[in-house]
Amino acid sequence: MENRRNLFFFYGDDKATLIEKMKPVYDILKENGFTILDHPQHANAIVSVGDDGTFLQAVNKTGFREDCLYAGVSATDDISFYCDFHIDHVDSALQEITKNEIEVRRYPTIQVTVDHDTSFHCLNEFSLRSSVIKTFVLDVYIDDLYFETFRGDGLVVSTPTGSTAYNKSLSGAVVDPLIPCFQVSELASLNNNTYRTLGSPFILSNDRTLTLKLTHNDKDYPVMGMDNEALSIKQVEKAVVRLSDKQIKTVKLKNNSFWEKVQRTFL
Template sequence: MNNRRNIFFYALHQEGMQAKLDQLYELAKRYDFNIVESSKNANIIVSIGGDGTFLQAVRQTGFREDCLYAGISTGGTLSMYCDFHIDDTSKMIEAMTTEQIEVRKYPTIEVTVDNQTSFHCLNEFSIRSGIIKTFVMDVFIDDKHFETFRGDGMIFATPTGSTAYNKSVNGAVVDPMLPCIQVSEMASLNNNRYRTLGSSFIVSGQRRLVLKIVQDGNDYPAMGMDNEALSIQHVEKVEAKLSDKVIKTVKLKDNSFWEKVKRSFL
């Protein structure tokens, strides 16, 4: 971090947050870091909150590849994206003054809706029925029809996002060193008449996924990019692929992805 000295702090407006920020400002200045008012002038972006705040920090600052992201938890424990805790300043000081950190690279998914609107996701993209009716989509892998899905919706998750929404629908936890996308079904309809794969599946980062929404009155789906709703109404086609854009984060040498998984779930 010796060549990165400009820090931007991202925090939600909550009661008591300013006092915590003041402590971080003092700590950063003590070790000769420059606190900047705009994320555009930063080469370190620090979120203060939880994983949701970290996701918002990355999105609100434009998924920058030329800076390093770090997460500071204000909750009871550390989380998947937060390597530091607000009350453990000693670990922050150690990271600032020694070589005990590495750079972890997280893949992102690029999603395009109706060949017009494109955006990135660090955790997942989700698409769900907007009404109480079975959602029907034709699923294509590299332009070849794979299945006709009927159910509540689908999730496209990155490896790091595999521990979030994807895991809650019984998707697998995937090592982030594997460049891939996991597709998980939400309440798929399987009977003698209709059939889907009925389980999550993982495709290579070289694949391209396409969803074509059947226009049967249920073509106004609810869509989410990470923890934010997407305000697009009528939808006919969604394309997704693993992006070349990666997010660089702080990685402590004793805090690997699988150590985080163990801490969070076991």
């Protein structure tokens, strides 16, 4: 049971300053039997220190692990979705955690497979667009059904938790993470008497498969966004998106549910 108290800290920008500010937290953790690791391999909890972008990087760089708990510490004054603690108050919060059992929140992820060769997960969203200034053309399939031909800047596929990010700026719906689904939103679609798309975001259940096939003229120029990272692969034929069975476990504190975060952030 000893290894259940192994922690790894993942730092964002200005690492030296953040480590210095976190020293009092280290002392509290060590006093309560926690071990601070230099590598995430044997960690039971991975703590990001920075902002939401740092949290996404921490999950990505450590392989979307399901066997550990992720926690975020905000080092900015910006409202955060993934950071349940603030660096100026994390010591008092940890004192409460060490005295009481915490609840675990589970966030769904999507899995993206590109041409049967490259596969990766996203916690927020996957986006597909052209790297040149031109109309991007994609054939959209839902399961085996040809659904539409999209013309525009690109498409964004988001998880329920990612629905509050890029997706929301595209007038997508905010989705409860307890609903196993993913959402597709358009980037500046071209709609006229010749070309037509659905023109609104749509939500697919966890049993659905979304396939995005690139037309011949666009195969050399896709840019794929995986959360806050960009992936560029030439000669892409298609990208297949599904809701993954893999879930990310995070700390759930009192008065800090998903909808309480939505309320604090937007209302």
